[in-house]
Amino acid sequence: MSATADSTIAAPRSGRIDPKYTRDRTKSGNFEMLTWLFMRLSGIVLVVLIFVHLFSNLMVGDGINGLDFGFVAGKWADPFWQFWDLALLWLAMLHGTNGVRTIINDYAERDGVRFWLKMVLYAATTVIIVLGTLVIFTFEPCLTDAAGNLLEASPAFCATP
Amino acid sequence: MSTATSAQAPAKSGRGTLYRGNEGMWSWVIHRITGVVIFFFLLVHVLDTSLVRVSPEAYNAVLGTYKNPLMAVGEVGLVGAIMFHAFNGLRIILVDFWKGGTKHHKAMLWTVVVLWVITLAAFAIRHLMLAFGGH
Known part of the structure; x- marks a missing residue:
């Protein structure tokens, strides 16, 4: 085994491209380059967003035992955490959707299968992003029953007007 | 014995390449798998979380299922997937944008593995002690 011979690999795109890699004849401009760049830029931001998300929710205080309706209400009473979670929702969903899109493009070789898998993916992404955004901004922490009394599970700060 | 000719031919068997079966391939495979796992958990x-708009009871009931010991072990697995994807993602960025990235990509992968073991061990100890009531 000669190390130099083993290290000699053909240059990419040197004219022996398997047809399955050139199936898309349409020119999509810079779209693929922009998604490549987006994965790297959003990735850096997501590392910070998710590490703080995990640390503040699971590591401090009672950790997972402290998570309930009141905990979420307390967090989203602060616009800082509303926008933190909004950025997390949008960036993670778009980053994940583009990753799954890449995987579908790689492994689904039949045109129809590839198309429909991506349509299902985009539909799921749209529903989750819209739902999550609405939940963050229409959330009401201090819910009352029909008689106007605070629900039992309401966070403590609701009782003090 | 490989010759220069066979090494330059399309690498059908994967022999004569620098990639297949080596660190680069396995980090790519694990990056894909952890990415898909994280995406489905995110959905x-x-x-x-949307159940906070239904009622406090509905949200607390579902969140209660995250608090049993079996799920706690699953949560360590999920956080392990996130940690690996995060650290390895930063390595990919360095490979792409840093001048020395391609030269040091293997050393950077082992750095990723070490960082991953340390952070995941710290998370697992704290999270499992909380979840199993030992705090």
Whole structure:
């Protein structure tokens, strides 16, 4: 085994491209380059967003035992955490959707299968992003029953007007 | 014995390449698998959090299922997937944008593995002690 011979690999795109890699004849401009760049830029931001998300929710205080309706209400009473979670929702969903899109493009070789898998993916992404955004901004922490009394599970700060 | 000719031919068997079966391939495989796992959890996580708009009882009931010991072990697995994807993602960025990235990509992968073991061990100890009531 000669190390130099083993290290000699053909240059990419040197004219022996398997047809399955050139199936898309349409020119999509810079779209693929922009998604490549987006994965790297959003990735850096997501590392910070998710590490703080995990640390503040699971590591401090009672950790997972402290998570309930009141905990979420307390967090989203602060616009800082509303926008933190909004950025997390949008960036993670778009980053994940583009990753799954890449995987579908790689492994689904039949045109129809590839198309429909991506349509299902985009539909799921749209529903989750819209739902999550609405939940963050229409959330009401201090819910009352029909008689106007605070629900039992309401966070403590609701009782003090 | 490989010759220069066979090494330059399309690498059908994977021999004569620098990539297949080596660190680069396995980090790519694990990056894909952890990415898909995180994505599907994210869909579920937005849905369970959305229950705060249904009622406090509905949200607390579903969140209660995250608090049993079996799920706690699963949560360590999920956080392990996130940690690996995060650290390895930063390595990919360095390979792409840093001048020395391609030269040091293997050393950077082992750095990723070490960082991953340390952070995941710290998380697992704290999270499992909380979840199993030992705090």
